[in-house]
Amino acid sequence: MKRMTNILGIVVTTTLLSVGVAAAASLGIGTGQLSAGNKSVTGCTSSSLTATRNVDNSGNVTQVNVTSVPQACAGELLAVTLENSSHASLGTASTTVGTCSGGCTVTLTGLGTVSAASVSAYAFSLTQ
Amino acid sequence: MRRFRITPVRLASAIAVGSLACAGVAYAASLGLASNKLHAWSQTLTKGTCNQTSTTADDTYVQQALPTSTAGGTATTLTISPLSGAQDYAFIRFDLSGCSLPTTAGADSATLTVYVTTSGSDTISLFPVYSSWSSSTLTWNGVSGLSIGSTASTSFSASTSGTKTVTVTADVDAAIKAGALWGWELRATSGIASVAIGASENGTASKRPSMTLSYEK
Secondary structure, eight states: OHHHHHHEEEEHHHHHHHHHOOOOOOOOOOOOOOOOOOBBBEEEEEEEEEEEEETTSSSEEEEEEEEEOGGGGGGSSSEEEEEOOTTTTEEEEEEOOOOOOSSEEEOOOOSSSSBGGGOEEEEEEEEO | OOOOOOHHHHHHHHHHHHHHHHHHHHHHHHTOOTTTTEEEEEEEOOOEEOBBOTTTTTEEEEEBTTOOOOOGGGGEEEEEOOTTTTOOEEEEEEGGGGGOTTOOOOOEEEEEEEEEEESOEEEEEEEEEEEEOOOTTOHHHHTSSSSSSSSSSSSEEOOOOOEEEEOOOOHHHHHHTTTOOOOOEEEEEOOOOOOOEOHHHSSSGSSSOOEEEEEEE
């Protein structure tokens, strides 16, 4: 009986410890520092696709064109954020990748009035 | 056949493994990964300028009255005339090859500056040219063989002499993506006067065409 009590004690302790770790994790509380970067998680592509943009005569971005998007990404949501030199968002847009033959060129519009001169980087994401 | 027995040790192990798995799921959920697949990346842009002067400019004007003449290619001023039967069109372009811009680059801003040497109450409109031409060969008769936009990109008034600067960002952006800038046809779209602007061969540097260009690549 004593052995059984010890075993149950271990089980209960382990369970509570795990739940605690899970709760801490869900709150984003870890022992390590938080960082961000590029990470592919079994998506339709692991490539960093390139983009161009068009401007109107006032120098405002009218659209962003992402080239060579793999056909496997059809149906996924492609989002772009125009960032300034401090990586602050200047405008965002997203669209669902359509079907096409070969590599698709996906055009994103509706970015608002953003001066191309103030854009230092594009941040993209593809989500299923 | 040996029967599998649930012993206290095995039960404890199963609970422990299950609990740790729950912790992993919770951690993944906290990262927002859930069951969705995510791919994120960024593209940093390089900014620069590549201003153009008469060194990289090519210009001419063609004359309806002399439809095979190439004299405009070496003229020091470019005549623009709306006169019926004696219309003159000017052409200006810049060679951007020295900027080493890939076709994935783009113009952040671009302005064209010309100098009106002979004024008149005309509105001078700039129409983008999409096909190649050279000042040494272009004639009035040759203009019909060019691909020229039907809508003016911009315009300026030639009612006073002096420097005129117009914004041509969209045209230059499109030209960079096309791989070459074939410039503009300058035509009087209103008025009745014959006006002139300085050519790249003009003896006074400030009267020659020039272009500012800020780009990203």
